[in-house]
Amino acid sequence: MPATARLFTPSEAAAVTGIGVKAVNNAIDKQIVKAAKPAPGAGSARRALTVDDLLRVKLWYKVGDILSQERRERLFDAIRQQPKARTVKADDLLIIDVGEARKQIAARTRDLEAAEAMVSQDKEVMGGEPVFRGTRIPVRLIASMLTEGTDAAEILEGYPRLGERQLTLATIWVSAHPRRGRPKSLKDRGFKLKSVRRTTLRRDPRATGTGTAG
Structure with missing residues (x-):
């Protein structure tokens, strides 16, 4: 039985593509990519992206300064028609090295998986x-x-x-895996305070004008 392809949360997608998480969420909101439905038991993740989505997000923003939205759409149509091509012709003047982008995403995904295996x-x-x-x-x-x-x-x-x-x-x-919610207290993090001492601060008489001048 073939292994199920990994899905990525927006934060994971940002870590893999090098694109900010706000930009990733913006790509989903604008339907530049369509978030996949998470598999059963995937927890609270409501926005799940495939590897192909990551490629689209990465290229969408990387070529955003040189290609209009219409030309970017034509580029992705060409990528869909040539899924294994190393280079894709965006137009008569621009050729995109899609193979290198795929290689970068694959390497970064391996790093992420190694990081997840490293953490307990x-x-x-x-x-x-x-x-x-x-x-x-x-x-x-x-x-x-x-x-x-x-x-x-x-x-x-x-x-x-x-x-x-x-x-x-x-x-x-x-x-x-950005931290969510309020920061944990020292106790919640497993730190123990050796002692707690309460000290009452004495009022400085000079602050009230009741002190005696020297």
């Missing part, structure tokens, strides 16, 4: 926070450090159980 979630580990499999290191923490400009070598020194490949996959995983 267990309520007993860090309160269910996504971590690198076999560790207690939060994936979002590492991705955030990279986004904020922390040098990869510095991260690897601080987290010797990680490798460069894992750092790359962490950013892909986080872009494909």
Whole structure:
């Protein structure tokens, strides 16, 4: 029995194509692509895109600056008629390297699948926070450090159980699986406070003008 082709959420599609998630959703809203109906048990995903949809979205926005909407539509008609062609003639002046776009999407999809296999979630580990499999290191923490400009070598020194490949996959995983809802508390994330001390702040007499001048 053939394997079921993977469907992508808008966030996953954005991570694979390199197109912003807002642009992906805009493509669905404007019916540039038609979101497929998710398979039973697919959870809350209501917008599911196929690999062909990803190719269309990627090319639609990549050639948007040089092709009108009408010419883009003609391009995609040509792609549908030649599904295995490496290059497709958009018009008399432009030839699109569709094969390279497909190759990029395939490589990025493999990276996403590797990232998903690398991440583990267990309520007993860090309160269910996504971590690198076999560790207690939060994936979002590492991705955030990279986004904020922390040098990869510095991260690897601080987290010797990680490798460069894992750092790359962490950013892909986080872009494909953005955090939803309100941020979790430290307790929800599995952190424990050693102590809690309440301190009453004393009023500064100088602030009320009741103090005695020196």
